[in-house]
Amino acid sequence: MNKKPKFKMSAMAKREERWGLIFVAAPAIGFVLFMAWPIIFAILTSLTKWNGSKGxxxxxxxxxxxxxxxxxxxDTKFWxxxxxxxxxxxGIPVGMILGLILAMGMNRKIPGVRVLRTxxxxxxxxxxxAVSILWAWVYNYDYGLLNVIIKTLTGHHGPNWLGDEILIKVSMIIFMVWKGLGTSIILYLAGLQNIPRSYYEAAMVDGANGWQKFKNITLPLLSPVTFYILVTTLIGGFQVFVEVQVMTNKGGIGYSAATIVYYLYEKAFESYQLGxxxxxxxxxxVIVFIITALNFKVQKHWVKTID
Amino acid sequence: MKKVLSLLLVAAMVIGILAACGGKEAAETPAEENKQEETVGAKIEVKEEALNDVKVEGDFAGQDIRVFIFAQEHEKTVYQSLIDKFTAQTGANVTFEVTTSDEYGQKLLAYKAAEDMPDVFYVGPEAVAANVNDGYLLPLDDYVDAAVVNNLWGTVASAYRYDGKTAGNGQGSLYALPKDLSTFAFAYNKDIFDAAGVAYPDPANPYTWDEFVEVCKKLTIDKDGDGEIDQWGCANALQWALDAFIYTNGGHFLNEDYTKVVIDGQPEFVDAFQFFADLTCKYGVTPTVEQDTALGGYQRWLDGQIGFYACGTWDVGAFMDKNTFPYQWGLCGWPTGKTGVSMTRNGSVGFAVSKDSKVPEAAAKLITLFSTDLEGQRVLSGETTGASLQIPNIMDYAKGDFKAKIADGTIPYGDNVDVIFNYIEGTDKYRGLFVETNYTYNADWWSEFLSGGYEYVLKGEKTAAEYCHEVQPAMQAALDNAIELQKAAEN
Known part of the structure; x- marks a missing residue:
């Protein structure tokens, strides 16, 4: 049998190793305390009918x-x-398309572009x-900005945006697109500014028109940004809560606006079914994990980089 | 290994992000009156000298009492003053932690989970059974004088009793002393009646439903002649007002032992719900569902657009404040259905002592002071502030001085304060009761009723009978789940 050769560490090396361990310990302990343990705790809780009592x-x-x-x-309500x-x-693809269009517009040297971006x-x-409260007023049936505009233009009273099972969803989507547009624009702008001009110049020499340049250069080279926006907004999309809590009365008519997290919140903090x-x-x-994993799996077929 | 680690990290990120979302919190005890209280605009000032005569007996030197409640500013001032008197005269140390009613439930939950319960905290009648089963509440029978309990309103003393089977039926030990006992009476705007030339309601004889509709029709008008109704007979928020129609018609949500939802096909319930909806969709004497989402009934009432509106005991201070409600008003009974008795919901929140408290005697003494000290009650019921937010807990005082001070104008109040007393004490024409959610482990079955789309009934797109038939299975499933949770808690 071969014996492992023994290395004797110098005092300095030992000290370095100790410090190294201390530095590593901080994030490791943080991970255990604030990530691993809460996950284990959540798993354990889910196997009980705990109402929060007695630790x-x-x-x-x-x-x-x-x-x-x-x-x-x-549980039909959950589904x-x-x-x-x-x-x-x-709202995600809608927001992405709008974001891209606006980013391309703002990528030009036009007066006031910085103000627009801001x-x-x-x-x-x-x-x-705050903005949810604001939009709840925009959608107000009698006094809302939207219905005032509709009445001024058509002479008819606008619909009850937050009081109809379908319209309430449309209203929420419009709000979410508005809220998220700025992020998409900024990311797409950064992506657009990273595409070397020489690619477009080469395409021009080859006689490519605007659409061909967009389709064959802009879109593929923006795909990493698109992928990033897609993944983060999908994760965020599954966490929608505040908008529903603020803009609707108990999840809206017939619970039509309630999301998974809103339902989770009601179960945990209104009826204390923590399990x-x-x-x-x-x-x-798990749903978010699967969708994110699928995104990563599929991305190699459509995400292109300059390299 | 790397793959496992990276999987773990991704999972941690996902859960971490999910865990980070949060928002507005809810109270553990529904404490409906307190939720609505916050809509009040009246500014109330408490004079410290009002509590100069408070006397406390007992020597609790060196004992530490931790109090955790929710309160508004003026209430906080009153309780803090009472605490100051208590500590000065008994030698106890009191830590007083106050939060908002919205945050109370979650904070108390955190204390429970951490097994760090305060000595004194709030509990509503609906939460007595669950808290006793979980071992949180100290029976007060050995700590509070019988004379004190006998001088509380019978309704509220019963509400905090629990015999291990059913809470609130007056049997078993007493587990809390009331912070207040509220009732949800009915009010009318006298100015609107005068303008319409309609006689005021007679509090001795509440309207029948038919009479009520007729009066409401007279009050529902297009004041500015633009073709749109801008003043309505009444406005009713279903989650608070439906009970008043169901119970007076002999209806009920649950069977006698609170194990079955029985609304489907129950004529008393269905007819009452249909009448409630007809006020909106058939008679048109309330704002429509759409109008109600634009501006709620409470705001419309304050704006003088509504003839009849609910008035909780906590609303009186605001309704008497001319900046908030510049109209004359009086109290009357909710209209009566088949039983001929006007009914409404009572409410309460109580001071409880933790079963694990190391200073039960001192804590019980303190909550007795909070709940039944005469000087404190004078402040809270409006005698020394001019803004009444509750009926006094002490019966003798309520029926004696308190009523006399209303009569001589010291305590500003709407006409017919007896309506409130009638609901609290019960007469042949009036009855107040704790709604059925008080007797079940949680109120999820009621939430199912509220989230099933009842608005379609108010819009006239569905009948009450159809809705009850549709929503009952979900309500029953929620009730079954509550019963199961109660059993799990008892084990």
């Missing part, structure tokens, strides 16, 4: 196996919120609660 021991005494998951898969959440995702970015840095709410959060995490 960890109280939780484990209410162990119920996979009951919460079985119930969840039969309704899943469907609503997915419908809201329609204005589009204002919603991004504004408080989500059930944890099960919802884990199923949601």
């Amino acid at each position: 960890f021991a109280g939780m484990m005494s209410k162990y119920c196996g996979l009951d919460n998951y079985v119930k969840l898969f039969q 309704k919120t899943v469907l609503t959440t997915v419908i809201y995702l329609i 204005m589009y970015y204002v919603p991004v840095i504004s408080s989500l609660v 059930y709410a944890s099960a919802i959060s884990l199923v949601l995490a």
Whole structure:
């Protein structure tokens, strides 16, 4: 048998190793405390009927196996919120297309372009609660800006934007697109400015028209940005909560505007079913994980880089 | 290994991001009156000298009491003053933590999960059973004098009793002393009645439904002649007002032992709900669903657009404030259905002592002071502030001095304060009750009723019978789940 050769470390090396371990320990402990343990705790909670009482021991005494998951898969209200959440995702491609168009417009040297860029970015840095309240007023049936415009232009009263099962979803999507547009524009602008001019010059020499340049140069070379926006907005899209909480009355007419996270919140903090709410959060995490993984899997077929 | 690690990291990122989302919080105890209280615009000032005569007996030197409640500013001032008197006279140390009603539930939940319960905290009647089952509440029978309990309103003392089976039926130990007992009476705008030339309602004889509709029709008018109605007979927020129609018609949501939802095909319930909806979609005497989403009934009432509107005991201070509500008004009974008795919901929040408290005697003494000290009650019921936010907990005072001060104008109040007393005490024409959510483990079954799309009934696009038939299975599933959770909590 071969024995491993023994290395004797110098005092300095030992000290360095110790410091190295200390430096590594900070993020490692942080990860265990704030990531790994909460995940394990959430998994454990999801296997109980815990209502928050009597700490960890109280939780484990209410162990119920996979009951919460079985119930969840039969819970029509949960699936309704899943469907609503997915419908809201329609706003993602809409926002991306609009963002790209506006970014291309703002990528030109036109007067006032900086002011325009700033204005589009204002919603991004504004408080989500504040702008949600603002938009709830925009959509107000009698006094809302939207219906006042409709009445002025057509002479007819506008619809009840937040009081109809379909319109409430449309209203939420419009709001989300507006709120997220600034981010897409900024990212696309950065992407556009990274495309070397020489590519367009070469295309011009080859006689390419505007559409061909856009289709064969701009779009493919923006694909990493598109991919980034897609992944982050998809994750964000599954977490919609504040808008629903602020703009609707208890999830809207017939619970038509409620999202997965809104339902989770109600279960956890209004009826104190922490076990059930944890099960919802884990199923949601799995859904997001699968979609994100699929995105990464498929991206190699369409995401192109300059290299 | 690398793959596993990276998978873990991605999972952690996803869950971390999900965990980061949050928002407005809710109270554990519904404490409906407190949620609505926050709509009040009246500014109330409390004079410290109003509490000069407070006397406390007992020696609790060196004992630490932790109090955690939600309160508005003026209430906080009153309780802080009472605490100051308590600490000065008994030698106890009191830590007083106050939050908002919105945040209370989550903070209390955190204390429960961390097993770090305050000695004194709020509990609503609906949460007594669950908290006793979880071992959080100290029975107060050995700590509070019977004379004190006997001088509380019977309704509210019963509400905080629990015998291990059913809470709120007056049986078993007492688990809390009331912070207040509220009732959800009905009010009318006298100026609107005068302008329409309609006689005021007679509080001795609440309207029947038919009479009510007729009066409301007279009050529903297009004032400015633009072709659109801009003054309505009444406005009713379903989540608070439906009970008043259901119970007076002999209807109920649940069976006697609160295990079955029984609204589908129950004529008393269905007819009452249909009448409630007809006020909007058939008789047109309330704002439409659309108009209500644009501007709620409360705002319209304050703006003088509504003839009849609900008036909780906590609303009186605001309705008497001329800057908030510049109209004359009076109290009357909710209209009566089949039973001929005007009914409404009562509400309450109570001071409880933690079962794990190391200073139960001192804590019980303190909550007795909070709940039943005469000077404190004078402030909270408006005698020394001029703004009444609650009916006094002490019956003798409520029926004696309090009413006398209303009569002589010291406490500003709408006409017919007896309506409030009638609902609290119960008469042959009036009855106040705790709604059925108080007797079930949680209120999820009621949330199902609210989230099932009842608005379609108010719009006339669906009948009450159809809606009840549709929504009952979901309500029953939620109730079954509540019963299951209660069993899990009891084990």
